[in-house]
Amino acid sequence: MSKIIMNHGAGGEIMQEFLAKHIVSHFPKAGADVPLEAMDDSAVIEDIVFTIDGHTVNPLIFPGGDIGKISVAGTVNDISVMGATPIAIACSVILEEGLDIEIVDKIMESMGRTSRECGVPIVTGDTKVMESGALDKMVISTSAIGKRSKLLDDDLKVASRYRKVKDRWCTDSNLAPGDVIIASGTLGDHGVALLSFREGYGFESEIQSDVTPLNKMIAEGLKAGGIVTMKDPTRGGLANTLNEWCSKSHVEIEIEQASIPLRAGVISACDLLGIDPLSIGNEGKVIIGCVPSMADHVLKAIKRTPEGRNAAIIGTVKEGKERVIMRTEVGGKRILEPPSGDPVPRIC
Incomplete structure (x- = not known):
């Protein structure tokens, strides 16, 4: 008889498969605008x-x-x-x-x-x-x-000037080729700070958790207009978020490694521990997809907030296979796979 393992709750591919087969499949469909089975x-x-x-x-x-x-x-x-x-x-x-x-x-x-x-x-x-x-x-x-809110209605009206918008909400399936990907700040802070403190590695002296509510920053982004999808990259981090978007929106995403905001301490800690900072959960960041004509406006709006001061454009959406391609700092390319589990368990 199969048993529950930690990866069943870790946010990666194993958890997604477990939820679809053993949890969501047993519940009746509710006829919701964004239903349970969409797993937004x-x-x-x-x-x-x-x-x-x-x-x-x-x-x-x-x-x-x-x-x-x-x-x-x-x-x-x-x-x-x-x-x-x-x-x-x-x-x-x-x-x-x-x-x-x-x-x-x-x-x-x-x-x-x-x-x-x-x-x-x-x-x-x-x-x-x-x-x-x-x-x-x-x-x-x-x-x-x-x-x-009226903010969302106005935001999507702006986006619809540039392309057809599929959903009335900022769902995972709302991306289209040409859209721009923005990260609201440095990634990996929460997972590294908590793991270091828990295990006594000492990195927590320079890295603290980023945990914070983001509703006020997000409101400023919506005021700028053109946002079509958002997600907070918790379990599974950026890698899991982007791969979910590719799968649900049927697109390819290409990101620039050099553009991804990461603290030097997070990079050092992950190198030492052998973990990928892009697969570590965050609790005070959001990943945003917006129409290209409004990307700079959205970026400027969120950078004016305390929570978004380190925001950066990190990539674009393309037609192609449902995968995430990362251009490395040395000029090569590699596929950014979704994590099978969580390298830092029990951080949220």
């Missing part, structure tokens, strides 16, 4: 956007953040990358018997602070306690709802 960051039913996340971060508190901050930021970001405005969060907390109440207070205070900073209130919740040894300290599940 959120579902859409009658212009209401809905998402849910489970958080199993280890350790609970790390350089730059904690499980509480991730639970709010990650859920807000999932709503926002659809092009919607997040309006409310629900929270379920499961605690292990014996956990210090001081730690619970610290994490709940962080959740509240992050909620206030992004302007999305926590409006309902549930708390359970499990006996000692039955749970690893704390698990938080957050869900959120959002609504369609």
Whole structure:
């Protein structure tokens, strides 16, 4: 009999196959605008956007953040990358018997602070306690709802001046040849900071998690106009995000290695540890696809925000095979494969 392995929840090809065969296949289709089987960051039913996340971060508190901050930021970001405005969060907390109440207070205070900073209130919740040894300290599940905004309508009107736009939302299947790919900032920070702190490698002294809500930065990008798709590159990182887009939009994406924003410390850490920074999860970045005529406008808009100051254009969409091609810094080309699993588990 087959058993669950860590890669079934790691965000790569193994997880996608597992979800399609063993989870989604058992549920009835809901007739949603963006349904479960599309496996976008959120579902859409009658212009209401809905998402849910489970958080199993280890350790609970790390350089730059904690499980509480991730639970709010990650859920807000999932709503926002659809092009919607997040309006409310629900929270379920499961605690292990014996956990210090001081730690619970610290994490709940962080959740509240992050909620206030992004302007999305926590409006309902549930708390359970499990006996000692039955749970690893704390698990938080957050869900959120959002609504369609005039910003999204205006944004897609701009995009439709330049080409036919397939979807009414910023879905994974909305790319077309000619579109431009933008990364909102340096990649790999969260995964490297958490892994280093957890294992005692010492890189966390110069690299901190990027975890933050991105709804305000995304709103500025939508105001510029021309965005057709967005995704926060969490589990599986940039490599997984771009390969999902290729598969769902039936396009080829070509990126420039030299243009991808990466901190020197992240590059050094990944070289030492033998992991690819483009396959590491992020919690405070978004990857954007927009029509080419508006790419510079979108880039300038998000660079004016604190969260997007290191944003860069990293590639373009082309006709071709459903794959990601990376032009290397030495002038060659290689295929950027989707990760089969997550090189840094339990970071979100």
